[in-house]
Amino acid sequence: MTGPSSGEALAKPAASGLGRVLDHRVLLSIAVLAILPWLLPSKALAVNVLIYGVVVMGYNLLFGYTGLLSFGQAAFFGAGAYFTGIAIGRYGVPWFAAVALAVLLSTCLAALIGVISTRTRGIYFSMVTLALAQLVYYVALQAASITGGENGLRGFTVDRVSLFGLQVNFLDPVNKYYVLMAFAALALWFQSRILNSPFGAVIEAIRENEQRARACGYDVERSKLVVFMLSGAISSLGGCMLALHLSIVPLDILHYQTSGMIVMMVLLGGARSFFGPFVGAASFLILEDVISLWTPHWQIFVGAIFVLFVLFLPKGIWGTLLDGFGIGKARP
Amino acid sequence: MPKAGSTSRIPRRTALAGLSAGAALLAMPRLGRAADETIRIGFPTPLTGPFAAEARDQVKCAELAVKLVNDKGGIGGRKVELLVRDDKLNAGEAATRTLELIEKDKVHAVVGALSSAVQLAVNEVTRARGVIYVSISQSDTINEAKDFSKYTFHEALNPHMTTAAVARQTLKKGMKVAHLVADYAYGHEMLRGFKRAQAAIGADSVGEILHPFGAADYSTFMPRLMSMRPDVLCISNFGRDQANAIKQAVDFGVKQQMKIVVPVILHNQRLAVGPDVFEGVVGGANYYWGLETQSKSAASFNAAFKAANGGAIPTDYGAYGYSGVGSLLAAMQAAGGTDTDKVIDALEKLQYDLTKGPQHYRKCDHQSVQSVLVLESKKKSAMAGDNDLFAILANDNGSDDMLRSCSELGHAT
Numbered sequence: 001m002t003g004p005s006s007g008e009a010l011a012k013p014a015a016s017g018l019g020r021v022l023d024h025r026v027l028l029s030i031a032v033l034a035i036l037p038w039l040l041p042s043k044a045l046a047v048n049v050l051i052y053g054v055v056v057m058g059y060n061l062l063f064g065y066t067g068l069l070s071f072g073q074a075a076f077f078g079a080g081a082y083f084t085g086i087a088i089g090r091y092g093v094p095w096f097a098a099v100a101l102a103v104l105l106s107t108c109l110a111a112l113i114g115v116i117s118t119r120t121r122g123i124y125f126s127m128v129t130l131a132l133a134q135l136v137y138y139v140a141l142q143a144a145s146i147t148g149g150e151n152g153l154r155g156f157t158v159d160r161v162s163l164f165g166l167q168v169n170f171l172d173p174v175n176k177y178y179v180l181m182a183f184a185a186l187a188l189w190f191q192s193r194i195l196n197s198p199f200g201a202v203i204e205a206i207r208e209n210e211q212r213a214r215a216c217g218y219d220v221e222r223s224k225l226v227v228f229m230l231s232g233a234i235s236s237l238g239g240c241m242l243a244l245h246l247s248i249v250p251l252d253i254l255h256y257q258t259s260g261m262i263v264m265m266v267l268l269g270g271a272r273s274f275f276g277p278f279v280g281a282a283s284f285l286i287l288e289d290v291i292s293l294w295t296p297h298w299q300i301f302v303g304a305i306f307v308l309f310v311l312f313l314p315k316g317i318w319g320t321l322l323d324g325f326g327i328g329k330a331r332p
Numbered sequence: 333m334p335k336a337g338s339t340s341r342i343p344r345r346t347a348l349a350g351l352s353a354g355a356a357l358l359a360m361p362r363l364g365r366a367a368d369e370t371i372r373i374g375f376p377t378p379l380t381g382p383f384a385a386e387a388r389d390q391v392k393c394a395e396l397a398v399k400l401v402n403d404k405g406g407i408g409g410r411k412v413e414l415l416v417r418d419d420k421l422n423a424g425e426a427a428t429r430t431l432e433l434i435e436k437d438k439v440h441a442v443v444g445a446l447s448s449a450v451q452l453a454v455n456e457v458t459r460a461r462g463v464i465y466v467s468i469s470q471s472d473t474i475n476e477a478k479d480f481s482k483y484t485f486h487e488a489l490n491p492h493m494t495t496a497a498v499a500r501q502t503l504k505k506g507m508k509v510a511h512l513v514a515d516y517a518y519g520h521e522m523l524r525g526f527k528r529a530q531a532a533i534g535a536d537s538v539g540e541i542l543h544p545f546g547a548a549d550y551s552t553f554m555p556r557l558m559s560m561r562p563d564v565l566c567i568s569n570f571g572r573d574q575a576n577a578i579k580q581a582v583d584f585g586v587k588q589q590m591k592i593v594v595p596v597i598l599h600n601q602r603l604a605v606g607p608d609v610f611e612g613v614v615g616g617a618n619y620y621w622g623l624e625t626q627s628k629s630a631a632s633f634n635a636a637f638k639a640a641n642g643g644a645i646p647t648d649y650g651a652y653g654y655s656g657v658g659s660l661l662a663a664m665q666a667a668g669g670t671d672t673d674k675v676i677d678a679l680e681k682l683q684y685d686l687t688k689g690p691q692h693y694r695k696c697d698h699q700s701v702q703s704v705l706v707l708e709s710k711k712k713s714a715m716a717g718d719n720d721l722f723a724i725l726a727n728d729n730g731s732d733d734m735l736r737s738c739s740e741l742g743h744a745t
Binding site for chain 2: 041042043044045048149150151152154155157159171173242246247248250251252253292293296298299
């Protein structure tokens with residue numbers, strides 16, 4: 001359930017025990033997600049962990065594996081949600097086709113933003129992604145006749161979904177969770193395929209040493225653009241799930257604070273690890289959910305805990321745990 | 333693939349047993365709750381964020397309404413419980429919290445939300461699941477046919493009502509009016525209301541300026557507004573924006589040239605900024621404690637609130653919490669329980685007087701028909717005490733004429 005080591009040479013599985021189990025990281029991740037709703041205080045929270053887990057997983061591909069610190073991931077999260085809602089609500093597209101369409105359109109948006117932003121590096125890359133994402137925010141705010149503006153997008157409640165001829169009550173929290181989990185499983189599998197492919201090794205090479213990757217003959221610019229699009233596609237799937245889950249799309253989803261939250265979640269869970277995004281999303285959301293029930297001053301406590309994590313667990317919760325089991329040590 | 337140390341291994345059986353035990357433990361309270369007879373009301377409100385002061389007042393008042401019913405033995409012997417949740421002034425968060433309240437806490441109804449976008453999100457969740465929702469946020473949208481459902485009730489005033497009352501009190505035929513408007517749904521709805529009232533009276537608009545939500549600096553807008561030479565300046569924004577905008581207007585000497593009018597004059601903002609700045613500003617309100625000299629129910633509401641809160645007085649937005657929860661509980665009392673259809677029926681028939689005079693929910697759109705106050709901020713020398721903030725200019729009795737007609741809202745009549 002951890003990330004692959006850089007370079008295929010290092011990555012030969014251990015012969016026994018935990019290592020062999022961890023070969024099946026996708027299946028293991030899905031197994032954990034399958035029991036999640038029974039471990040958390042509420043199903044709504046579990047669905048949110050799924051959604052943010054997928055969004056952060058998409059972001060992790062960009063930040064954790066390629067080393068590109070983007071501050072604009074909310075644009076794709078929001079685009080997925082808005083496109084899904086608009087397709088269902090305004091054009092009556094069936095829910096499944098709406099999701100596919102939304103991911104496609106969001107990937108195009110990611111290509112557009114990626115073409116502009118991947119030409120820059122370091123802090124400039126962060127700033128350009130932030131600016132372009134804010135642009136998307138203001139477009140959504142101003143195009144009130146399509147997006148609902150400040151009040152958010154409404155009027156596309158999905159209450160029944162048909163699965164293989166089977167009618168499922170989507171308002172039932174358990175049904176909803178497992179339908180949305182199928183999307184998360186798809187995203188997990190997809191990400192695993194990317195990371196296991198030669199392309200996965202290339203993006204990690206870019207993270208470790210861009211000049212060297214270029215010297216080896218890899219097309220760094222194009223790789224960055226492709227990973228930006230893939231990252232946008234996965235994060236937008238999270239947006240689609242949110243739209244289906246809440247039956248509304250709040251404008252806040254496009255705000256830069258959402259981008260900030262995604263960055264925090266990936267740091268909390270552990271960048272560069274396969275399952276870290278889900279751990280990060282879960283820890284963040286559970287902390288917020290539980291502490292805000294106890295006290296209206298929850299922000300002080302969540303903030304303090306976050307500071308402690310950043311100070312003492314720089315690899316994030318999952319990264320540190322894996323280290324503890326001696327798994328992360330194989331990596332440079 | 334990563335290597336693994338085969339050291340600390342947990343036997344699979346132990347792990348499975350532990351997991352199922354944990355899951356069972358978490359499921360326990362839910363099983364226990366099934367036999368529980370308590371009536372649960374969900375109350376999402378923005379305890380954190382710029383409207384936190386108003387939200388805290390709402391919680392205090394809502395708790396008071398619950399306490400008064402419980403002191404009298406509850407509803408049909410069942411105690412009432414208020415489940416307050418922080419919606420963080422975020423529509424997505426509010427929707428999630430409402431889902432939790434319905435799915436996990438099994439609430440019988442939801443009351444609350446302060447911002448317009450947030451209440452629409454809550455409404456979307458409750459109506460899909462057939463749960464009664466009493467909104468206490470100022471909104472012109474929630475009663476329109478598109479967002480309406482039989483489960484949706486709107487206890488708060490709407491922009492149409494407050495702007496009409498304020499305009500009637502301050503505008504005359506031929507007057508010139510300028511607008512400073514917060515650029516989001518609340519501001520736009522207020523502007524629409526003012527313009528409609530203006531047209532009816534025969535006053536003319538000389539210009540409008542939109543400012544971003546949460547702006548701290550209004551100095552660039554003031555000279556432009558003054559150059560329009562209006563008789564009245566309508567400032568349509570909320571919370572801290574209102575205080576900041578009025579403060580800077582006063583600094584620019586706007587008041588010497590024109591009268592300042594706001595759609596809703598906020599108790600907490602007036603307290604925060606002080607009498608000198610607000611002096612002479614006129615605005616609408618749903619409640620003011622000073623109403624107690626005119627209204628018996630205001631007097632008893634004030635007294636109950638003071639007794640429960642160490643002598644403090646209730647505020648305008650707080651009163652919404654009391655009347656929103658109070659009207660719902662009164663309907664449950666009349667319906668003899670929590671059966672959704674019976675409670676809806678009872679709410680539609682309900683005549684209630686909790687804080688300021690008679691109120692009822694209009695049948696077609698479930699908007700609460702109620703009186704609208706127009707208040708003027710007193711000058712410091714005219715204040716009898718720290719809490720003597722406003723003079724009541726008008727107390728327009730509630731009537732259907734105040735509202736947009738049902739057909740205008742898109743309802744079949």
